Amino acid sequence: MDTIIGLEIHLQLKTESKMFCSCSSQYFEKEPNTLTCPKCLGLPGALPVPNKHALELCILMGLATNCTIAKHIKFDRKHYFYPDLPKGYQISQYDEPLCNNGTVNIKLPDGSTSTVLIERIHQEEDVAKTFHLKDGTTGADYTLVDYNKSGVPLIEIVTKPCIKSAQEAKLYATKIRQIARYLGISDADMEKGQMRCEPNISIQETGKWQMVDNKIKPIGDYKLNPKTEVKNIGSISAVEKAIEYEVKRMTDDLQAGKKLTQQTRGWNAEKGITEFQRSKESAEDYRYFREPDIPIINVSDQDIANISTKLVELPDAKAERYKNDFGLQDYDIEVLTASRDIAEYFEKAFDLSGDAKSTANWITGIIFSHLNKNGIEINDVSIKPEDLAILTKSVNTKAITTNKAKEILLNCLSNDKSVDISSEIEKAQSSAVSDDGALLNMVKQALSENEKAVTDYKSGKTAVIGFLVGAVMKLSKGNADPNKVKDLLEKELGK
């Protein structure tokens, strides 16, 4: 059996106002129905007026994923009856999406790269928030509706059915979230509903189907199995789990001789299962037609050029540069490019210190374990890129030892308040045993206290020098430079 997956991802755009009216789109944790107007309440006679910035952000996503951008923007009405949609239709785009035929590369665990084909990215509007309840006395069903979310700009990114596994789907969703956050077009927080993933899944017998123009076609008299669409997925990891569950459910049903039907199912995160919601409506049931209230919008080359200036260096390009210019390892590159904030932190610290490798090591090592332990973001730490650069330079000029730098860094990180790294380094230097006389005394003390090691060294077991360096470091309370200690020890032992 082959698994064939297409993914629809909705992203809420980070705009100030809604898609077709001037109400605020910042609806999170606001009192219900306080961000509405006749347009987003769908009152008769209200005219939608498209938000330029929202369309710019949609185009930006299209450019970042190598899409072709349409020369004209046309909106369509998608009809269905549900209380979350006061107009009785959603303004969306049907046959002429804004962005077409893009690509996104994902890195698979075996190190190879897979290209996910994007069919389209279109602009639409979000719907209201609904709560389904039961009346306490009569038991009658009712729904409470909050229209604050109604009309918030939304884009839908649709892939071709080219994804082959649950894991690939998860990696692709992660990549889309990463790109959206790099571009700053969406916060893409799935728990807050700013990003929603809806996989379309089908299983087909190996060798009985083929891809023709990116559509699944049967070979011979094979009858294709219908697909299911899964909704209500609340996290990136649930994308993988829901697909795995659904593939198993369909496989089991087929083996038990049951007939599969095209349907929409909901992911139940608590139970870890998908549940039947409804049999899927077909496109013609939505009775799409052109939105007559919005004129066709011309998009010129100059408009695209203006929007292009807002493109930033994306994770793939960054990763390549870090590898070619800095010779960083794959793991470090992955960590450093995971978010734009981390990459910018790294680049700023590198610009000031000129040492990419050490900077990368500090960040991926001590700083990252601090972030993970405390569940905080890079911009929350008390050590700023400027501080890290000073620290790196101090080690490189041998003003302080690596161990001392580590100690300072750990100390500063555990201190929430802002730190004065220069004064910390000065303090360390003043307490450092750089006085050759004092250090030589410690070396002599260590040698006299470890006679066996000295005998071993002289009989040819020179590896024992490490033990002796350790002994001196202990006497100096970690304040000596281990290289200098080693030099002095070798000199003394050679006498």
Next chain:
Amino acid sequence: MKFDKELLEHVAHLSKIKLTDKEIEEFTPQMQSILDSAGKIAQVDTSSVKMGYSQTIDFSELREDIVKPSLSNQEALANAPFTQAGYIQVWGATFGSEES
């Protein structure tokens, strides 16, 4: 276009309304006659008419992303027959999940 009982039942399902057998008998020929009547427009010869959009605007003319005051909760709910705690209340079971 042929409009039969099955199609009527499908449209009723999409419209979230329940029809009795009597209504289905009654409405099917009515719908057929409405469709036939509207279908006459398709018989007009439009081969010489160029497809075009009545009006276009330039991207730069679109609305800037600036927030303006919204209605108050009281104003927003003024015409709702049922409300509860600032929400608009809708009676009856609604099925399926949110669309987007």
